[in-house]
Amino acid sequence: MHEHFDRLQPYPFQRLKELLAGVTPEPSLDPIALSIGEPKHAAPEFVRESLVGALDDLEIYPTTGGTAELKQAIGRWLSRRFSLPPLEAEQHILPVNGTREAIFAFVQAMYDRRLAEHKPYVVMPNPFYQIYEGAAYLAGAEPHLLPCLAEQHFNPDYYAVPDDVWARTQILFLCSPGNPTGAVVPLETLEYLLGKAEEHDFIVASDECYSEIYFTEKERPIGLLEACRQRGDALYRRAMVFHSLSKRSNLPGLRSGFVAGDPELIRPFLRYRTYQGGAMPVQVQKASALAWQEESHVEMNRTAYREKFRRVLSILDGVMDVQMPDAGFYLWAGTPISDTEFARRLYQEQHVTVLPGSYVGREIDGVNPGANRVRMALVAGLSECEEAARRIRAFCESL
Ligand SMILES: Cc1ncc(COP(=O)(O)O)c(C=O)c1O
Incomplete structure (x- = not known):
């Protein structure tokens, strides 16, 4: 055990x-x-039809890196949605079987136990999506929780986190829009956190799986990759976002999402997933590519x-x-x-x-x-x- x-x-x-x-x-x-x-x-009818029409793909072993078709569809969606210049899909994007498994696997792959004595923390909001905590525990890390209180509009008070906590951090989890609070982390805070990540060399993992459930176009949640661009970082260094079709497209049973961000993180994560067995079935990739291209x-x-x-x-x-x-x-x-x-x-x-x-x-x-x-x-x-x-x-x- x-x-x-x-x-x-x-x-x-x-x-x-x-x-x-x-x-x-x-x-x-x-x-x-x-x-x-x-x-x-x-669930969208066209997704059902695509799945049924792709049954022959059951005979194919999928690759962990995913098809170019899916990654390009995701890349185009990311560019449209977060006003990003075209993304080099092969470098920046990796399909995952829903964000839950990706969040868990990401911490296992990225947390460096050799640094545990001086940098033991995976920092996360409190309350939270419990996978952040479990992933940290199983990686041998120490969860460090930041309270989300009404007086801070239900976001952690990131500005009050002392530098000695950031110095001890390997991964910071953001959840924006938050589960359970619904709070969105504003652009200036994202930029501030990316600055802290650079200063103290930690990864910012932004769980954005609720980003498409918003109420007016003016309130469209900002994403971490947008904040990277605002800071002039075209490589999205130390940043990783987690997106899913579960909430956006009513497809929790499809188990389809993606991670996107820093190629220096994507590359080892792909390697880890090759061993873990994180490949998405081809028929799911085809249906997902359609779902990322359709907004109505x-x-x-x-x-x-x-x-x-x-x-x-x-x-x-x-x-x-x-x-x-x-x-x-x-x-x-x-x-x-x-x-x-x-x-x-x-x-x-x-x-x-x-x-x-x-x-x-x-x-x-x-x-x-x-x-x-x-x-x-x-x-x-x-x-x-x-x-x-x-x-x-x-x-x-x-x-
Ligand atoms: C905050 C948060 N992240 C991730 C997930 C996982 O979603 P999925 O694995 O379906 O993408 C959920 C599911 O409820 C969630 O609430």
Whole structure:
């Protein structure tokens, strides 16, 4: 067994299952789950057709580096979306089987244990996507958590991080738009962090898998590669972004994403993945290339999420501490009672499942920044989200 295996924490959904075990939900109400961030809008028809039409590709071993067709489609998308000059796809881009596995594998490949005594940190937001923490533990690194508080607009206060922490950092994880908070890291902060990365020689790994779920064109989240260009860095040094079709295109089951950035990181990561077995099936690559080239389904997605937020926020207004997030599909709502008690009783009385915020955060110096908040994923259809909001309102009013 791996020496650090015991450091892996139970996953938030396992903890939720334990919290709700033995609780009988109100039998007259249908269940509504807002707990899991699994998109429920329809997968694009052209992706289904492409997959079905590519069954002969089952006979082909895919290469880890991916097809030129897919990487070029991704390169064009990146240039369009983040106003970048044309990218040398072979150098800068690598397909991955969803960002989860890529985030995990990236830390294993990049964390240098020889530096562990002086540079032990993988820095990450708190609350977070738990894979950052597990990846750090299994690599033998020390997670260093930065709280995301309401007074900092739910982003870590990066400017308050002392230089001796940056000096001890090997990898900094950003999550923008954030899960669970929905906060976007602004351009000037990205530039500041890239400056710190240069000064202290660490990698900035930016998880941008929610970047396409935004509400108006003016609020389109900025990306780390854009910030590199703004700093005049055409090679995207020390930068790696993680993107996915799961949220953008409602394709969580396709397992398709990519990493892009510094060729000095892409090259060894490709080598690592060749051994790890990270190749994407050819039929998935073909379907993915189409999905990265088509925007109308993504626009429909955004319209649907915008409408759900509008309606749900108007129903919850005044009974819960809720705000429109910068982007993403989560409501990061303050609770009038403890988050676990809220989740348990809401399930019992209204048959609605939400994720306690404390399960996606860690307590540091007596404070868990997820405490007294719940994460609600507005992934279900509009009427179901509205019904959930009405039940949550009734529950809050009954307290
Ligand atoms: C912040 C964040 N990063 C990465 C992922 C992984 O997504 P996927 O592996 O489907 O690309 C998720 C999934 O929920 C997430 O919330």
